Amino acid sequence: MRPLLRFKTSARKSSNRITDEMLVAGTPVAEKLSETGLWKWQRGRRPAKGVPVGDKHRINVVSQKLCDDIANYIGPSLDRHRGCDLIDINPGAGLWSRTLHDLVQPRKHILMETDIEVYGSMLSDLIERPNVQLLPKAGILWRDVNDMLATCISPEKKADPNAIPERNDTLLVNINISYAPPKKFQMFECVSTMVLYQLMSSIKTASLFQQYGLVRMLIWINDDGKRRLLPHSATRRKRSTFEAELACEWIHEIAGKDIEYEAQELRDEWINVESGYNTLARMKKAGLTMPSDRETFLYKTMTADESLMGKRLAGVQMPILSRPYRTELEDLESDFAKSKATEASKHSNTYHDLIVQGEEASRLWKTDPAAFAAADAAWNAKIERLKKNARKEFVIFRDNYHLFRQDPPILHWDRRPFEPLAVRADEFYPQVPCALLDLQPKTMHHNLRQHGPKARAGGLADAILRFWYGYSLYPVSKAMDSLWPGFGKMFPEITCLRDPAKGGSPLSGDGEMPARCVNEEQWIEIVETFMNWPFVPEYQELVGRLMDEGESEDEDEAKSGAMGGVGGSITP
Structure with a gap:
């Protein structure tokens, strides 16, 4: 199989403004939102008469097909929540809320939505259902959330604070914290960053929803915000990521933008290939296939050639590093043609040798201390001979390899049970791609x-x-x-x-x-x-x-x- 050399689109940070192109309505629901006039950004001017009061930073899911595809993809995993109490924060236009309602058939469905002027008519059919309750309160104001919990959820469902926390499938939380442009709050670049951090903190403090046990959460978030919890590389494994690893049994990306290029990633492409094959194997075992129009580039590549599935690739094949300054497809193809796969670069050879020699030395650690000491010294001497930039590059390469080679891999991304469904910008309004994350808290130490x-x-x-x-x-x-x-x-x-x-x-x-x-x-x-x-x-x-x-x-x-x-x- 040819190494996974691919064109990667740059992962840009959230735009600080909404462009006219982002306000093009591509679905009937998007047209309704557009007709409200709320998303007309006019700096320094008061809203025109008749424009409803609402938060124009919010992003809505406006594609019923996207909702249906998600339901068909992960629906079986939600069966354990049938008849649960469903807490739904920022339902907005309500497409996903209706889909989720039909999936889990909740005993009680609580909608926390403040922008009634904007979304009231779109939610009317859902609100009319006998087990649905609308609260015109802000779901990201924790005093409002606690008031809602006190009045709408039976106190008998609260877990014993002195007992070991257990999973509670009778409660399910759905929340949309997607904003564009980023809605700043105090020292946070976006309020979604803060809310995400608070939701993670609530697991270890057994507060908010987690006071009822370990409650599963479905979270819509800006696509670029998902990497705080679900990075693809060691360089992005920040404190917030590690805290999520300590608090969650799993973090799955159900749907999101397809190809993102992480600056300074420096993760061997063979890790991505092996991780992709491992995911494909898990999908085959579970009987999962992706809708053809939702397939990611990686999924298409893996299914097109399964000859390397089940084989150890990273650390065996010569590394292929996608560097930040190599962004043009022509450059990548040219480099590949020159190297012919068998003529790996000098650095790749060196990095490969260091990984192999390091593993060989480590195997001597317990069995032959004297031989280990000699191998350890030789390995460090080889590192010392690297130039400064090459040394820094190897450190990132080594750390990515170290995280991936553990059993199971450390990053939740490399443990994923399926590839995320690819979304399109026009399935959201404004047209800013978002991701749906699935978080299952676990019992922490x-x-x-x-x-x-x-x-x-x-x-x-x-x-x-x-x-x-x-x-x-x-x-x-x-x-x-x-x-x-x-x-x-x-x-x-x-x-x-x-x-x-x-x-x-x-x-x-x-x-x-x-x-x-x-x-x-x-x-x-x-x-x-x-x-x-x-x-x-x-x-x-x-x-x-x-x-x-x-x-x-x-x-x-x-x-x-x-x-x-x-x-x-x-x-x-």
């Missing part, structure tokens, strides 16, 4: 979820994590010492950090695992070791230091201020 005036473990773990991602590129031992002076000496005590079977690296120097690559098991041991360390600081000391040093640049816009919510506390 007790030291990561304890919160409250007496239980400090969860709060301490949060503070540690804030520090940690300020040093995400440091080797783990150095990050530990940066967390609190002297703690780095405990590195040898946490054996999983060096055990290859547990996702660790026994190599020293440049072979030591970086802080951004720790997995959940390793993080739990780091937290427990810190809490049991004889010199562990008081909670107030650690939090005070965090406030003194401020947030790092690696916060991914998920600031601590999010805990306050928009107009209300996240906690009841």
Whole structure:
């Protein structure tokens, strides 16, 4: 099979303005929205008479076919929610809300929609159903959400706060937090960033919907916002991503924009190919196929040639790196033609050799300490001979490989059970592609979820994590010492950090695992070791230091201020 050299469209950040092209109505529902006049952006002018009051930053799903395709694709996974209480925030035009209603046949369907002037007529047939209740309240104001929960959901359904959280399929949450242009709020580039962070935080604090157990959430979000929780590479595995890994059993992208190019990704294309084949195998086992007009480029490529399915590709084949400055298809094709696949670049050869030699050395770690020490020294010597830029490039390449080769792979993206359905811009109004994410919370380790005036473990773990991602590129031992002076000496005590079977690296120097690559098991041991360390600081000391040093640049816009919510506390 020919390596996956493909043209990648650039992933642009959210536009700061709505263009005329984005306001072209492509469906009957889009035409109704257009006729309201709400989306006519006239800076400095008052809205014309007759224009309804509403939030013109919101994006609506306007394609019934998209809703039907999603229903046919994931419908069986929603069977366990039949007869549930469905909380539906920002239903807007209501196409997806009707589809979801028909899928799960809820006992009670609660719509939280403030822009009644805009969407009231479009929701009228849904509202008329006997088990549907409309609340003209903002679903992203947590005081309104808590009021709704107190009045609409039986308190008997609340989980015992002292018990181990369990999945609750009798409650399902659907929310649309798609905005264009981005709706800024305080220090957040968009209110959706804050809401997403709060929803994640509610899992570990057992607040909001999660006070009733582990409640599944379906979230519509701007396509470029999905990577906060579902990145494709180590460079995008920020703190918000890691927190989601700790809190969620799965994060699936059900539908979204097809090809996105992540700047600075530097992920070997063979990882993408192997990940794609693994996903195709899971789909075949589940009997899943994609609608022909929803197939992604990767899915088409995998199904066209299945000869390499089930084979180990990444780390065996010579790496193919798509670099940020190589954006033209002609350049990619030209490079491929010159290399002829068998004539890999000098750097690719070097990176491949380093990966292979590193794995060979690691296998000696437990069986032959003397041979391991020699192999480790030789490996580090080879790294030292790399030029600065090549060395930086290899680090990213190595980290992506390290995350992928664990069992299961660390990134939720590489665990996906199916390829996401490809959406089109004209299926939304305004025409800004969005993604539908499916989140299933899980039972977190007790030291990561304890919160409250007496239980400090969860709060301490949060503070540690804030520090940690300020040093995400440091080797783990150095990050530990940066967390609190002297703690780095405990590195040898946490054996999983060096055990290859547990996702660790026994190599020293440049072979030591970086802080951004720790997995959940390793993080739990780091937290427990810190809490049991004889010199562990008081909670107030650690939090005070965090406030003194401020947030790092690696916060991914998920600031601590999010805990306050928009107009209300996240906690009841």
